[in-house]
Amino acid sequence: MKHPVIQLDDGKAASNLELVVATVVLALLLQIFWRCYRSFYLDHVKKYISSSSSSAAASSLEPSRIAAVEDILNYTFKDKRLLEEALTHSSCRESMSYERLEFLGDAALHLTIATHFFRLDPKLNPDQLTRLREKSARNERLAHVAARLGLYQYVRTRDTAPLNRNVKKYEELVKRGTDHRNFTVRSPDILADIVEALAGAVYVDLNFDSAKLWTIFKDVLMVDEIKLPKEHDSREIINGAQHELYGLCGKRKWGNPVYTHRLVKVGRSQHETTMTSSVEIKTHDGVLRQEGDEKYIPKDARNSAAYLMLRSLQQSSIM
Structure with a gap:
Protein backbone atom coordinates (compact mmCIF):
# COMPACT_ATOMS: atom_id res chain seq x y z
CA MET A 1 0.00 0.00 0.00
CA LYS A 2 1.39 3.36 -0.91
CA HIS A 3 1.20 6.16 1.65
CA PRO A 4 0.29 9.58 0.42
CA VAL A 5 3.24 11.98 0.39
CA ILE A 6 2.59 15.43 1.78
CA GLN A 7 4.74 18.06 0.24
CA LEU A 8 5.25 21.35 2.14
CA ASP A 9 5.72 24.57 0.42
CA ASP A 10 9.35 25.64 0.81
CA GLY A 11 8.35 29.23 1.67
CA LYS A 12 5.96 28.20 4.45
CA ALA A 13 8.49 25.79 5.93
CA ALA A 14 11.14 28.46 6.08
CA SER A 15 8.69 30.94 7.65
CA ASN A 16 7.64 28.49 10.36
CA LEU A 17 11.26 27.73 11.13
CA GLU A 18 12.10 31.41 11.52
CA LEU A 19 9.14 31.84 13.87
CA VAL A 20 10.31 28.97 16.05
CA VAL A 21 13.85 30.30 16.16
CA ALA A 22 12.64 33.82 17.01
CA THR A 23 10.45 32.48 19.83
CA VAL A 24 13.33 30.51 21.28
CA VAL A 25 15.66 33.53 21.07
CA LEU A 26 13.08 35.81 22.70
CA ALA A 27 12.56 33.33 25.53
CA LEU A 28 16.29 33.17 26.10
CA LEU A 29 16.56 36.97 26.12
CA LEU A 30 13.70 37.28 28.61
CA GLN A 31 15.33 34.71 30.86
CA ILE A 32 18.67 36.53 30.68
CA PHE A 33 16.96 39.88 31.43
CA TRP A 34 15.12 38.42 34.40
CA ARG A 35 18.28 36.93 35.86
CA CYS A 36 20.12 40.22 35.43
CA TYR A 37 17.27 42.14 37.07
CA ARG A 38 17.16 39.77 40.05
CA SER A 39 20.91 39.96 40.37
CA PHE A 40 20.87 43.76 40.34
CA TYR A 41 18.03 43.92 42.85
CA LEU A 42 19.63 41.48 45.24
CA ASP A 43 23.12 42.90 44.98
CA HIS A 44 22.38 46.63 44.85
CA VAL A 45 18.85 47.63 45.81
CA LYS A 46 18.76 45.56 48.98
CA LYS A 47 22.19 46.83 49.93
CA TYR A 48 20.97 50.42 49.43
CA ILE A 49 17.88 49.84 51.53
CA SER A 50 19.97 48.20 54.21
CA SER A 51 22.50 51.03 54.25
CA SER A 52 19.72 53.64 54.36
CA SER A 53 18.09 51.89 57.27
CA SER A 54 21.36 51.63 59.15
CA SER A 55 22.17 55.31 58.55
CA ALA A 56 18.70 56.31 59.72
CA ALA A 57 19.18 54.30 62.85
CA ALA A 58 22.59 55.84 63.37
CA SER A 59 21.16 59.35 62.96
CA SER A 60 19.06 58.99 66.11
CA LEU A 61 20.50 60.57 69.23
CA GLU A 62 22.16 58.27 71.70
CA PRO A 63 20.09 57.55 74.82
CA SER A 64 22.88 59.10 76.91
CA ARG A 65 22.48 62.44 75.10
CA ILE A 66 18.74 62.40 75.54
CA ALA A 67 19.08 61.60 79.25
CA ALA A 68 21.68 64.36 79.72
CA VAL A 69 19.49 67.09 78.18
CA GLU A 70 16.42 65.87 80.06
CA ASP A 71 18.47 66.11 83.24
CA ILE A 72 19.51 69.69 82.40
CA LEU A 73 15.89 70.68 81.75
CA ASN A 74 14.61 68.61 84.68
CA TYR A 75 11.94 67.31 82.32
CA THR A 76 11.33 63.87 80.79
CA PHE A 77 9.91 63.88 77.28
CA LYS A 78 6.95 61.67 76.47
CA ASP A 79 7.90 61.88 72.76
CA LYS A 80 11.68 61.60 72.48
CA ARG A 81 11.51 62.46 68.78
CA LEU A 82 10.71 66.06 69.70
CA LEU A 83 13.95 66.29 71.66
CA GLU A 84 15.88 64.75 68.76
CA GLU A 85 14.40 67.30 66.38
CA ALA A 86 15.22 70.17 68.75
CA LEU A 87 18.85 69.06 68.86
CA THR A 88 19.33 68.60 65.09
CA HIS A 89 21.06 71.37 63.13
CA SER A 90 20.06 72.12 59.54
CA SER A 91 23.45 70.82 58.37
CA CYS A 92 22.06 67.29 58.87
CA ARG A 93 20.04 67.37 55.66
CA GLU A 94 18.64 63.84 55.95
CA SER A 95 16.72 64.84 59.09
CA MET A 96 14.28 67.56 60.04
CA SER A 97 16.13 70.40 61.80
CA TYR A 98 15.17 72.40 64.86
CA GLU A 99 14.01 75.47 62.87
CA ARG A 100 10.26 74.87 63.23
CA LEU A 101 10.53 74.21 66.96
CA GLU A 102 12.78 77.27 67.32
CA PHE A 103 10.06 79.43 65.75
CA LEU A 104 7.43 78.06 68.13
CA GLY A 105 9.70 78.19 71.18
CA ASP A 106 10.58 81.85 70.57
CA ALA A 107 6.90 82.83 70.64
CA ALA A 108 6.10 80.55 73.60
CA LEU A 109 8.95 81.94 75.74
CA HIS A 110 7.93 85.53 75.03
CA LEU A 111 4.35 84.71 76.02
CA THR A 112 5.26 82.95 79.28
CA ILE A 113 7.78 85.63 80.28
CA ALA A 114 5.29 88.43 79.58
CA THR A 115 2.64 86.59 81.60
CA HIS A 116 5.08 86.12 84.49
CA PHE A 117 5.91 89.82 84.82
CA PHE A 118 2.32 90.87 84.16
CA ARG A 119 1.18 88.82 87.17
CA LEU A 120 4.21 89.64 89.29
CA ASP A 121 3.62 93.37 89.67
CA PRO A 122 0.37 95.11 88.60
CA LYS A 123 2.13 98.50 88.81
CA LEU A 124 4.40 97.75 85.86
CA ASN A 125 3.34 99.73 82.79
CA PRO A 126 3.44 98.36 79.20
CA ASP A 127 6.82 99.94 78.45
CA GLN A 128 8.38 98.39 81.56
CA LEU A 129 6.81 95.02 80.77
CA THR A 130 8.22 95.16 77.26
CA ARG A 131 11.74 95.92 78.48
CA LEU A 132 11.60 93.16 81.10
CA ARG A 133 10.43 90.63 78.51
CA GLU A 134 13.13 91.65 76.03
CA LYS A 135 15.82 91.57 78.70
CA SER A 136 14.77 88.05 79.74
CA ALA A 137 14.54 86.54 76.25
CA ARG A 138 16.99 88.49 74.13
CA ASN A 139 19.38 86.42 72.03
CA GLU A 140 22.47 87.38 74.03
CA ARG A 141 20.89 86.15 77.27
CA LEU A 142 19.65 82.90 75.72
CA ALA A 143 23.08 82.27 74.21
CA HIS A 144 24.66 82.86 77.61
CA VAL A 145 22.25 80.31 79.13
CA ALA A 146 23.08 77.72 76.45
CA ALA A 147 26.81 78.25 76.95
CA ARG A 148 26.54 78.02 80.73
CA LEU A 149 24.59 74.76 80.50
CA GLY A 150 26.82 73.32 77.75
CA LEU A 151 23.89 72.54 75.46
CA TYR A 152 25.83 72.77 72.19
CA GLN A 153 27.74 69.54 72.84
CA TYR A 154 24.45 67.61 72.50
CA VAL A 155 23.47 69.14 69.15
CA ARG A 156 23.77 66.96 66.04
CA THR A 157 25.69 68.83 63.30
CA ARG A 158 27.63 68.01 60.16
CA ASP A 159 30.62 69.82 58.59
CA THR A 160 30.35 72.84 60.90
CA ALA A 161 33.98 73.23 61.97
CA PRO A 162 34.05 77.09 61.82
CA LEU A 163 30.82 77.28 63.82
CA ASN A 164 32.19 74.81 66.37
CA ARG A 165 35.26 76.99 66.90
CA ASN A 166 33.18 80.14 67.44
CA VAL A 167 30.93 78.38 69.92
CA LYS A 168 33.94 77.02 71.81
CA LYS A 169 35.52 80.50 72.12
CA TYR A 170 32.26 81.98 73.35
CA GLU A 171 31.69 79.16 75.87
CA GLU A 172 35.19 79.64 77.26
CA LEU A 173 34.47 83.33 77.93
CA VAL A 174 31.20 82.47 79.66
CA LYS A 175 32.72 79.75 81.81
CA ARG A 176 35.57 82.07 82.84
CA GLY A 177 32.97 84.55 84.07
CA THR A 178 34.11 87.28 81.69
CA ASP A 179 31.91 90.38 81.71
CA HIS A 180 29.78 90.22 78.55
CA ARG A 181 30.75 93.84 77.76
CA ASN A 182 34.35 92.64 77.29
CA PHE A 183 33.50 89.72 75.02
CA THR A 184 35.68 89.58 71.93
CA VAL A 185 33.40 86.99 70.29
CA ARG A 186 29.83 87.67 69.25
CA SER A 187 27.37 85.19 70.69
CA PRO A 188 26.70 82.55 67.98
CA ASP A 189 23.03 82.59 66.95
CA ILE A 190 22.84 78.81 67.21
CA LEU A 191 23.11 78.96 71.00
CA ALA A 192 19.97 81.07 71.37
CA ASP A 193 18.30 78.91 68.72
CA ILE A 194 18.95 75.77 70.79
CA VAL A 195 17.21 77.20 73.87
CA GLU A 196 14.22 78.33 71.79
CA ALA A 197 14.01 74.97 70.00
CA LEU A 198 14.09 73.10 73.32
CA ALA A 199 11.34 75.37 74.63
CA GLY A 200 9.31 74.61 71.52
CA ALA A 201 9.82 70.87 71.96
CA VAL A 202 8.75 70.97 75.60
CA TYR A 203 5.76 73.17 74.68
CA VAL A 204 4.54 70.64 72.11
CA ASP A 205 5.25 67.69 74.43
CA LEU A 206 3.12 69.43 77.09
CA ASN A 207 0.28 69.74 74.59
CA PHE A 208 0.83 73.51 74.37
CA ASP A 209 0.43 74.20 78.08
CA SER A 210 2.24 77.53 78.60
CA ALA A 211 1.83 77.46 82.40
CA LYS A 212 3.68 74.14 82.67
CA LEU A 213 6.29 75.37 80.18
CA TRP A 214 7.02 78.29 82.50
CA THR A 215 7.52 76.05 85.53
CA ILE A 216 10.29 74.29 83.60
CA PHE A 217 12.02 77.22 81.90
CA LYS A 218 11.89 79.83 84.66
CA ASP A 219 14.82 78.03 86.30
CA VAL A 220 16.61 77.40 83.00
CA LEU A 221 16.46 81.11 82.12
CA MET A 222 17.09 82.25 85.72
CA VAL A 223 14.48 84.98 85.30
CA ASP A 224 14.59 85.67 89.04
CA GLU A 225 17.93 87.39 88.37
CA ILE A 226 16.13 90.08 86.36
CA LYS A 227 15.72 93.07 88.64
CA LEU A 228 12.30 94.69 88.79
CA PRO A 229 12.41 98.47 88.35
CA LYS A 230 11.83 100.44 91.53
CA GLU A 231 8.99 102.89 91.56
CA HIS A 232 10.99 106.08 92.04
CA ASP A 233 14.71 105.75 91.47
CA SER A 234 15.08 103.02 88.85
Whole structure:
Protein backbone atom coordinates (compact mmCIF):
# COMPACT_ATOMS: atom_id res chain seq x y z
CA MET A 1 0.00 0.00 0.00
CA LYS A 2 1.39 3.36 -0.91
CA HIS A 3 1.20 6.16 1.65
CA PRO A 4 0.29 9.58 0.42
CA VAL A 5 3.24 11.98 0.39
CA ILE A 6 2.59 15.43 1.78
CA GLN A 7 4.74 18.06 0.24
CA LEU A 8 5.25 21.35 2.14
CA ASP A 9 5.72 24.57 0.42
CA ASP A 10 9.35 25.64 0.81
CA GLY A 11 8.35 29.23 1.67
CA LYS A 12 5.96 28.20 4.45
CA ALA A 13 8.49 25.79 5.93
CA ALA A 14 11.14 28.46 6.08
CA SER A 15 8.69 30.94 7.65
CA ASN A 16 7.64 28.49 10.36
CA LEU A 17 11.26 27.73 11.13
CA GLU A 18 12.10 31.41 11.52
CA LEU A 19 9.14 31.84 13.87
CA VAL A 20 10.31 28.97 16.05
CA VAL A 21 13.85 30.30 16.16
CA ALA A 22 12.64 33.82 17.01
CA THR A 23 10.45 32.48 19.83
CA VAL A 24 13.33 30.51 21.28
CA VAL A 25 15.66 33.53 21.07
CA LEU A 26 13.08 35.81 22.70
CA ALA A 27 12.56 33.33 25.53
CA LEU A 28 16.29 33.17 26.10
CA LEU A 29 16.56 36.97 26.12
CA LEU A 30 13.70 37.28 28.61
CA GLN A 31 15.33 34.71 30.86
CA ILE A 32 18.67 36.53 30.68
CA PHE A 33 16.96 39.88 31.43
CA TRP A 34 15.12 38.42 34.40
CA ARG A 35 18.28 36.93 35.86
CA CYS A 36 20.12 40.22 35.43
CA TYR A 37 17.27 42.14 37.07
CA ARG A 38 17.16 39.77 40.05
CA SER A 39 20.91 39.96 40.37
CA PHE A 40 20.87 43.76 40.34
CA TYR A 41 18.03 43.92 42.85
CA LEU A 42 19.63 41.48 45.24
CA ASP A 43 23.12 42.90 44.98
CA HIS A 44 22.38 46.63 44.85
CA VAL A 45 18.85 47.63 45.81
CA LYS A 46 18.76 45.56 48.98
CA LYS A 47 22.19 46.83 49.93
CA TYR A 48 20.97 50.42 49.43
CA ILE A 49 17.88 49.84 51.53
CA SER A 50 19.97 48.20 54.21
CA SER A 51 22.50 51.03 54.25
CA SER A 52 19.72 53.64 54.36
CA SER A 53 18.09 51.89 57.27
CA SER A 54 21.36 51.63 59.15
CA SER A 55 22.17 55.31 58.55
CA ALA A 56 18.70 56.31 59.72
CA ALA A 57 19.18 54.30 62.85
CA ALA A 58 22.59 55.84 63.37
CA SER A 59 21.16 59.35 62.96
CA SER A 60 19.06 58.99 66.11
CA LEU A 61 20.50 60.57 69.23
CA GLU A 62 22.16 58.27 71.70
CA PRO A 63 20.09 57.55 74.82
CA SER A 64 22.88 59.10 76.91
CA ARG A 65 22.48 62.44 75.10
CA ILE A 66 18.74 62.40 75.54
CA ALA A 67 19.08 61.60 79.25
CA ALA A 68 21.68 64.36 79.72
CA VAL A 69 19.49 67.09 78.18
CA GLU A 70 16.42 65.87 80.06
CA ASP A 71 18.47 66.11 83.24
CA ILE A 72 19.51 69.69 82.40
CA LEU A 73 15.89 70.68 81.75
CA ASN A 74 14.61 68.61 84.68
CA TYR A 75 11.94 67.31 82.32
CA THR A 76 11.33 63.87 80.79
CA PHE A 77 9.91 63.88 77.28
CA LYS A 78 6.95 61.67 76.47
CA ASP A 79 7.90 61.88 72.76
CA LYS A 80 11.68 61.60 72.48
CA ARG A 81 11.51 62.46 68.78
CA LEU A 82 10.71 66.06 69.70
CA LEU A 83 13.95 66.29 71.66
CA GLU A 84 15.88 64.75 68.76
CA GLU A 85 14.40 67.30 66.38
CA ALA A 86 15.22 70.17 68.75
CA LEU A 87 18.85 69.06 68.86
CA THR A 88 19.33 68.60 65.09
CA HIS A 89 21.06 71.37 63.13
CA SER A 90 20.06 72.12 59.54
CA SER A 91 23.45 70.82 58.37
CA CYS A 92 22.06 67.29 58.87
CA ARG A 93 20.04 67.37 55.66
CA GLU A 94 18.64 63.84 55.95
CA SER A 95 16.72 64.84 59.09
CA MET A 96 14.28 67.56 60.04
CA SER A 97 16.13 70.40 61.80
CA TYR A 98 15.17 72.40 64.86
CA GLU A 99 14.01 75.47 62.87
CA ARG A 100 10.26 74.87 63.23
CA LEU A 101 10.53 74.21 66.96
CA GLU A 102 12.78 77.27 67.32
CA PHE A 103 10.06 79.43 65.75
CA LEU A 104 7.43 78.06 68.13
CA GLY A 105 9.70 78.19 71.18
CA ASP A 106 10.58 81.85 70.57
CA ALA A 107 6.90 82.83 70.64
CA ALA A 108 6.10 80.55 73.60
CA LEU A 109 8.95 81.94 75.74
CA HIS A 110 7.93 85.53 75.03
CA LEU A 111 4.35 84.71 76.02
CA THR A 112 5.26 82.95 79.28
CA ILE A 113 7.78 85.63 80.28
CA ALA A 114 5.29 88.43 79.58
CA THR A 115 2.64 86.59 81.60
CA HIS A 116 5.08 86.12 84.49
CA PHE A 117 5.91 89.82 84.82
CA PHE A 118 2.32 90.87 84.16
CA ARG A 119 1.18 88.82 87.17
CA LEU A 120 4.21 89.64 89.29
CA ASP A 121 3.62 93.37 89.67
CA PRO A 122 0.37 95.11 88.60
CA LYS A 123 2.13 98.50 88.81
CA LEU A 124 4.40 97.75 85.86
CA ASN A 125 3.34 99.73 82.79
CA PRO A 126 3.44 98.36 79.20
CA ASP A 127 6.82 99.94 78.45
CA GLN A 128 8.38 98.39 81.56
CA LEU A 129 6.81 95.02 80.77
CA THR A 130 8.22 95.16 77.26
CA ARG A 131 11.74 95.92 78.48
CA LEU A 132 11.60 93.16 81.10
CA ARG A 133 10.43 90.63 78.51
CA GLU A 134 13.13 91.65 76.03
CA LYS A 135 15.82 91.57 78.70
CA SER A 136 14.77 88.05 79.74
CA ALA A 137 14.54 86.54 76.25
CA ARG A 138 16.99 88.49 74.13
CA ASN A 139 19.38 86.42 72.03
CA GLU A 140 22.47 87.38 74.03
CA ARG A 141 20.89 86.15 77.27
CA LEU A 142 19.65 82.90 75.72
CA ALA A 143 23.08 82.27 74.21
CA HIS A 144 24.66 82.86 77.61
CA VAL A 145 22.25 80.31 79.13
CA ALA A 146 23.08 77.72 76.45
CA ALA A 147 26.81 78.25 76.95
CA ARG A 148 26.54 78.02 80.73
CA LEU A 149 24.59 74.76 80.50
CA GLY A 150 26.82 73.32 77.75
CA LEU A 151 23.89 72.54 75.46
CA TYR A 152 25.83 72.77 72.19
CA GLN A 153 27.74 69.54 72.84
CA TYR A 154 24.45 67.61 72.50
CA VAL A 155 23.47 69.14 69.15
CA ARG A 156 23.77 66.96 66.04
CA THR A 157 25.69 68.83 63.30
CA ARG A 158 27.63 68.01 60.16
CA ASP A 159 30.62 69.82 58.59
CA THR A 160 30.35 72.84 60.90
CA ALA A 161 33.98 73.23 61.97
CA PRO A 162 34.05 77.09 61.82
CA LEU A 163 30.82 77.28 63.82
CA ASN A 164 32.19 74.81 66.37
CA ARG A 165 35.26 76.99 66.90
CA ASN A 166 33.18 80.14 67.44
CA VAL A 167 30.93 78.38 69.92
CA LYS A 168 33.94 77.02 71.81
CA LYS A 169 35.52 80.50 72.12
CA TYR A 170 32.26 81.98 73.35
CA GLU A 171 31.69 79.16 75.87
CA GLU A 172 35.19 79.64 77.26
CA LEU A 173 34.47 83.33 77.93
CA VAL A 174 31.20 82.47 79.66
CA LYS A 175 32.72 79.75 81.81
CA ARG A 176 35.57 82.07 82.84
CA GLY A 177 32.97 84.55 84.07
CA THR A 178 34.11 87.28 81.69
CA ASP A 179 31.91 90.38 81.71
CA HIS A 180 29.78 90.22 78.55
CA ARG A 181 30.75 93.84 77.76
CA ASN A 182 34.35 92.64 77.29
CA PHE A 183 33.50 89.72 75.02
CA THR A 184 35.68 89.58 71.93
CA VAL A 185 33.40 86.99 70.29
CA ARG A 186 29.83 87.67 69.25
CA SER A 187 27.37 85.19 70.69
CA PRO A 188 26.70 82.55 67.98
CA ASP A 189 23.03 82.59 66.95
CA ILE A 190 22.84 78.81 67.21
CA LEU A 191 23.11 78.96 71.00
CA ALA A 192 19.97 81.07 71.37
CA ASP A 193 18.30 78.91 68.72
CA ILE A 194 18.95 75.77 70.79
CA VAL A 195 17.21 77.20 73.87
CA GLU A 196 14.22 78.33 71.79
CA ALA A 197 14.01 74.97 70.00
CA LEU A 198 14.09 73.10 73.32
CA ALA A 199 11.34 75.37 74.63
CA GLY A 200 9.31 74.61 71.52
CA ALA A 201 9.82 70.87 71.96
CA VAL A 202 8.75 70.97 75.60
CA TYR A 203 5.76 73.17 74.68
CA VAL A 204 4.54 70.64 72.11
CA ASP A 205 5.25 67.69 74.43
CA LEU A 206 3.12 69.43 77.09
CA ASN A 207 0.28 69.74 74.59
CA PHE A 208 0.83 73.51 74.37
CA ASP A 209 0.43 74.20 78.08
CA SER A 210 2.24 77.53 78.60
CA ALA A 211 1.83 77.46 82.40
CA LYS A 212 3.68 74.14 82.67
CA LEU A 213 6.29 75.37 80.18
CA TRP A 214 7.02 78.29 82.50
CA THR A 215 7.52 76.05 85.53
CA ILE A 216 10.29 74.29 83.60
CA PHE A 217 12.02 77.22 81.90
CA LYS A 218 11.89 79.83 84.66
CA ASP A 219 14.82 78.03 86.30
CA VAL A 220 16.61 77.40 83.00
CA LEU A 221 16.46 81.11 82.12
CA MET A 222 17.09 82.25 85.72
CA VAL A 223 14.48 84.98 85.30
CA ASP A 224 14.59 85.67 89.04
CA GLU A 225 17.93 87.39 88.37
CA ILE A 226 16.13 90.08 86.36
CA LYS A 227 15.72 93.07 88.64
CA LEU A 228 12.30 94.69 88.79
CA PRO A 229 12.41 98.47 88.35
CA LYS A 230 11.83 100.44 91.53
CA GLU A 231 8.99 102.89 91.56
CA HIS A 232 10.99 106.08 92.04
CA ASP A 233 14.71 105.75 91.47
CA SER A 234 15.08 103.02 88.85
CA ARG A 235 17.65 104.09 86.29
CA GLU A 236 16.00 101.80 83.74
CA ILE A 237 12.64 103.60 84.03
CA ILE A 238 14.29 107.02 83.86
CA ASN A 239 16.31 106.09 80.77
CA GLY A 240 13.12 105.15 78.93
CA ALA A 241 11.08 108.13 80.12
CA GLN A 242 11.40 110.17 76.90
CA HIS A 243 10.07 107.30 74.84
CA GLU A 244 7.21 106.65 77.28
CA LEU A 245 6.19 110.33 77.45
CA TYR A 246 6.25 110.59 73.65
CA GLY A 247 4.01 107.53 73.37
CA LEU A 248 1.59 108.92 75.98
CA CYS A 249 1.29 112.21 74.09
CA GLY A 250 0.54 110.38 70.86
CA LYS A 251 -2.05 108.18 72.57
CA ARG A 252 -3.83 111.18 74.14
CA LYS A 253 -3.47 113.26 70.94
CA TRP A 254 -1.48 115.90 72.81
CA GLY A 255 1.33 117.93 71.31
CA ASN A 256 4.76 116.30 71.15
CA PRO A 257 7.08 117.01 74.12
CA VAL A 258 9.36 120.05 73.67
CA TYR A 259 12.65 120.11 75.62
CA THR A 260 14.83 123.10 76.53
CA HIS A 261 18.23 122.99 78.27
CA ARG A 262 19.77 125.29 80.86
CA LEU A 263 23.42 125.19 81.89
CA VAL A 264 23.85 125.16 85.65
CA LYS A 265 27.61 124.98 85.95
CA VAL A 266 30.18 125.28 83.17
CA GLY A 267 33.46 123.44 83.74
CA ARG A 268 36.59 122.65 81.78
CA SER A 269 35.31 119.23 80.72
CA GLN A 270 32.02 117.46 80.16
CA HIS A 271 32.27 115.86 83.59
CA GLU A 272 32.45 119.31 85.20
CA THR A 273 29.54 120.85 83.26
CA THR A 274 26.02 120.26 84.54
CA MET A 275 22.63 121.18 83.11
CA THR A 276 18.94 120.78 83.59
CA SER A 277 16.25 120.17 81.01
CA SER A 278 12.64 121.30 80.99
CA VAL A 279 9.84 119.64 79.07
CA GLU A 280 6.57 121.13 77.91
CA ILE A 281 3.54 119.31 76.54
CA LYS A 282 0.36 120.86 75.19
CA THR A 283 -2.68 119.00 76.54
CA HIS A 284 -6.38 119.61 75.92
CA ASP A 285 -6.49 121.56 79.21
CA GLY A 286 -3.41 123.69 78.61
CA VAL A 287 0.38 123.57 78.59
CA LEU A 288 2.18 121.57 81.28
CA ARG A 289 5.84 122.21 82.15
CA GLN A 290 8.28 120.21 84.24
CA GLU A 291 11.97 120.75 85.02
CA GLY A 292 14.27 117.79 85.57
CA ASP A 293 17.19 117.16 87.90
CA GLU A 294 20.72 118.40 87.34
CA LYS A 295 22.68 116.10 85.00
CA TYR A 296 25.97 115.94 83.11
CA ILE A 297 24.63 114.62 79.79
CA PRO A 298 21.79 116.22 77.73
CA LYS A 299 20.07 112.85 77.18
CA ASP A 300 20.02 112.17 80.93
CA ALA A 301 18.67 115.66 81.57
CA ARG A 302 15.81 115.15 79.09
CA ASN A 303 15.00 111.73 80.54
CA SER A 304 14.93 113.19 84.05
CA ALA A 305 12.47 115.91 82.97
CA ALA A 306 10.29 113.38 81.13
CA TYR A 307 10.33 111.02 84.12
CA LEU A 308 9.27 113.73 86.56
CA MET A 309 6.56 114.84 84.13
CA LEU A 310 5.19 111.28 84.00
CA ARG A 311 5.20 111.09 87.80
CA SER A 312 3.38 114.39 87.99
CA LEU A 313 0.75 113.18 85.52
CA GLN A 314 0.31 109.97 87.53
CA GLN A 315 -0.12 111.82 90.81
CA SER A 316 -2.67 114.16 89.26
CA SER A 317 -4.53 111.19 87.72
CA ILE A 318 -4.22 112.74 84.25
CA MET A 319 -2.64 109.53 82.90
